[in-house]
Amino acid sequence: MLNELFPNVIMDDLWTATYETLYMTVISVIGTFILGIILGLVLYLTDRGNLWSNRLVNGITATLVNVFRAIPFIILILLLIPFTDFLMDTIRGPKAALPALIIGSAPFYARLVEIALKEVDKGVIEAAKSMGAKTHTIIFKVLLQESKPALVGGLTVTAIALIGYTAIAGVIGAGGLGDLAYMNGFQRRNNDVVFACTVFIVAIVFIFQWAGDFTAKKMDKR
Amino acid sequence: MLNELFPNVIMDDLWTATYETLYMTVISVIGTFILGIILGLVLYLTDRGNLWSNRLVNGITATLVNVFRAIPFIILILLLIPFTDFLMDTIRGPKAALPALIIGSAPFYARLVEIALKEVDKGVIEAAKSMGAKTHTIIFKVLLQESKPALVGGLTVTAIALIGYTAIAGVIGAGGLGDLAYMNGFQRRNNDVVFACTVFIVAIVFIFQWAGDFTAKKMDKR
Amino acid sequence: GSSEEESNGDSNGEDTTEIVVGATSVPHAEVLEEAKPLLEEKGIDLTIETYQEYVLPNEDLDNGTLDANYFQHIPYFESQQEDIGYDFVNIGGIHIEPLGIYSKNIESIDNVEEGTVVLLSRSVADHGRVLTLLEQNDLIKIDENVNKDAATVEDVVENPLNLEFDASIEPALLPEFYEREEDALVAINTNYAIQAGLEPREDSLIIEESDSPYVNIIAARAEDENNEALQTLVEVLRSEEITNFIEEKYEGAVVPVK
């Protein structure tokens, strides 16, 4: 039955592509999370009136973040090839896509982190300050804790955007479902492949969204 | 001087591309804003425990939003061709890119809207309820007002992501700076064109980011 | 839309005819740009629509957005007609972009080791070409039942050296891979090779000959087979001025059809 409806779909390919998509997404979500939180914190903390208030650092970080968001992803991949080669020792395949994926989406997540941090009640930051908390403590025990639901929500959004980026990462042979849909589906006019890939991607998106929503809800004690 | 450093850059093309990018971005930001706010509100309001708490509607909206985020943008553009033809009466050029741009980024903004709305203090919603406010009033005068800085922040992030999307929209001849960079720069190995385009894109990103930050800050009376 | 412009052109009759031609950026669009003033002299107003990939230009030709397109070679043109059922005609071949196989470390095509990686463009239109080239050098064998021009990696039936194919690379990035994947065989379209500073005839291990069937053509809808404007277009593109331009500009990466 399935074979009739999907004559061109090769299950093995589909699974490999799924694995590649998950591999790229999960690892780059982790990288994006770490890098994005750091950048977001710097953006927030160095903003006027905040803990590290520093125009210069804020300006530089904002510039970096903006520039990396400005460069079209495909060109970013190209620019990063030497760096990728140095870091990953390969410039092909899912592994090679990671630097571009992370560098492409971390600035984006950084902005979401910044927005989330701005929503933290100024009162509790003051409370922590009044207890003589180190900036380090304020960051880890107040800012990041009190903005958890928004941070997780933002990460979910970023993760799903990343799934979209992995499709573009196909240009360096990274594979994945988006690439399969383009190569074997779209280019060869195999609509069944496009459809099957889309269903799989939708499923992954749903799992990510559900996990994100669940975690955010669980964390929200307001 | 400039001609020497940028031998392959044709200023007219650059300006046209800039105009195209701005045209696509600005119009689709407006569309995304409207559609995203509506979807985000529905997501938030129909969530458990909120004003319109409705599992079914929430489920359907979430599915729609997730599916449209799941489809790789390049495939989305192609899938939407009939719809675009019907709506815009053309399937080529910047105008034809708009439906795909809006439909591709509105679900994304919708999630950011949802996150922003979740940060609104439950107490003020209760206060409005206790005054006998209509849902309509609560939406427009409480939820959207009290989350303004986060909504604007999210829109800025989305707008900048949209600039990236316009580059992909090049496949249907939408033009724009990203396309110029890719076609005349990257594909022809004219690094000066890539560089010039990137500088222009960065400038646009900066203007968007600055305008967004400024507006958000101005609105934040906390 | 451009179809309106076209009807305008028809009603205006003799003075100017407008034609809309779809092309990929390099070299097609560049060649057309060069031809534009020449065509103007002959009363033809050329509009160039640039495409990034190889599906839409045929689609747009079919639905009337374009009057002709100039991006595909004959084998792709034929396989598309067969697969999708377009009713197109070949108005005339213009040039060949010979495709070569390069490698940084492999000295000769006879020294290819077991398990070598072969990198191909992600454009399906190129796959058959590369595979045919490899078959001609006895590295693989393609299923006899498939049209060689439309063959894909899956159609390789004999692969004695266990070559590992990766057919998903953005064509413009192939020179980068050549630089860095030193042990791989990289199939690079000549235009990208030149732009990256390679000398196709010298640096390639194997390269298509000028009798290659992969001639890039002007394609049009069947009903326009005898369209005068399109005939003029082919004429101009084959003229000496354009031929010289192609030879000078692309230094052998693009070879005009004689």
Add this chain to the structure above:
Amino acid sequence: MISIKKLSKHFQTKDQTVQAVDDVSLDIEKGEIFGVIGYSGAGKSTFVRLLNRLEEPTSGEITLDQQSLTQLGKNDLRKKRQKIGMIFQHFNLLWSRTVYENIAFPLEIAGVDKQNSKEKVDELIELVGLKGRENSYPSQLSGGQKQRVGIARALANDPEVLLCDEATSALDPETTDDILDLLVSINEKLKLTIILITHEMHVIQKICHRVAVMEQGKVVEVGDVLEVFINPKEKTTKRFVQQLSPLEHDPERLKDFITEDESKEVVKLHFVGGTARRSLISEVAKQFDVYVNILQGSISQTQEGSYGTLFVELDGERKVIDVSMDYIRNSGVEVEVVTNA
């Protein structure tokens, strides 16, 4: 007017079920100012939040003007709520709106036109003493100023019922008095029904007609203010009433006077209004050979006579002291000998 029947609200936390409101039945009349007191966590806030259904009851029924509030449809509830003002313990002001806009909000909701709205808001701003701060945002206000914005907002739409959750507890005595006077005058003029949570007994005393005492979700005592004050039955109530004369029970300070000495006795005189004569102490001094030393306490004049508690030392012969005590008792004043416990 408001009739509450077997109202309960339970909260589920990870470890336990909190019975915030537990089987409460009450009737509150139209135009009444009804006080609710109780220890922190007794369920007072939850109780008033049930009254406009900000909290859905676990069980029980609330009838407002013959209408069952608990069964009201969404739209009817909304309309009803426009006539129920609420002052929140934590203010719940909109940070995105200025003082003026916050107060105008209920008027916007009720669809009052700009002109009328402006008049009303200006008047309220004047009344709560925020003139000149109309354009400030809540973040620029002090705690008490925020509270006053909350009060003005609750009054803006001329409610028929006003729910006050610790409306004055962030306010200084002067402002408190002003606000209370305002509430009383509206109450009298417009027959506004007020339900008022507070832990400040002088607020209850000053403006409430009746008072209910809550403890662990239950109403343990309810009655006319004076009645409850004069004759508090529950321990909680007694503790609250004591707040009115905070010094009287300070045992530390009485200790020095309580001695083994037979000729001196510390007694607590409890004036409960009614028959008690005001000149009691000088009468005793005149008739018996004892000195009456007032140690501490407070007394006040109400419509129904003297009310209050005095701690006095009776100084004289043992026998005379006893006789004097009998005399005082017969005048309708409760007498209690204070010993060092």
Add this chain to the structure above:
Amino acid sequence: MISIKKLSKHFQTKDQTVQAVDDVSLDIEKGEIFGVIGYSGAGKSTFVRLLNRLEEPTSGEITLDQQSLTQLGKNDLRKKRQKIGMIFQHFNLLWSRTVYENIAFPLEIAGVDKQNSKEKVDELIELVGLKGRENSYPSQLSGGQKQRVGIARALANDPEVLLCDEATSALDPETTDDILDLLVSINEKLKLTIILITHEMHVIQKICHRVAVMEQGKVVEVGDVLEVFINPKEKTTKRFVQQLSPLEHDPERLKDFITEDESKEVVKLHFVGGTARRSLISEVAKQFDVYVNILQGSISQTQEGSYGTLFVELDGERKVIDVSMDYIRNSGVEVEVVTNA
């Protein structure tokens, strides 16, 4: 210990400059409990926020233990702050932490190990009466419960200075008393310096040594509690002191007694401690042919004698009334004839 010199803080709003704290100079001793009162918006919160530099002063200087706080580097300020506890008017609890974790927070900051921290936190939870609610989140607590978490948190790290901004104003009298007792005992045991903002005068009376009265950013009166209470100079102060015996000045209720009748005189007796004899009223009754009817008022015993105000009616012949009044005056009690103004 804390020395404040010419301290000012101005806020700029759209329309105007608010002089929240205006040229305040004060000295607060180690181990002192220092009260601050004032109307809403007087600048009290801003004042204490300046003391730990949550608000940067516009001008002026604060010295703490010989160290200029205003010139302290970031790191030193941080260390200093660990020894300055603060209870916020709006609690400022972390919603992401349970009651237990909120109270343990300052201990985490100070790097106290888990074991010691647990002991301390459990003890504090017990003390503020939140046993059993350790694992609740702030959103599950009542207003008073939140306030108590804030109090426990401020005390967790054994501060040397405690800044309390309306620490008890959300609390019922019983809990308030418990908290105040706790503060006094820590104050005595550990020489804790407390600066306490409140608008509840009985809090000042119960635990403060000195009190400052703020008005429009300025300290208009400052002195020992009893002194200020007995002899309030400023109108604001008088209004606050009146809160202690809220009924005494109720002119409405005295009116009925003030008549044209020559043989009756309503007088206000002001006991100011010191020489005033406690048995004054019975002495008068015994010596003169007048009846002394206590109308209202309150009196209390302090270390320095009786203190308070009584309104009494003297009933007898005109001449005798005058003589009695002289007698009372000579006993060191202020006498004032009350007329209907």
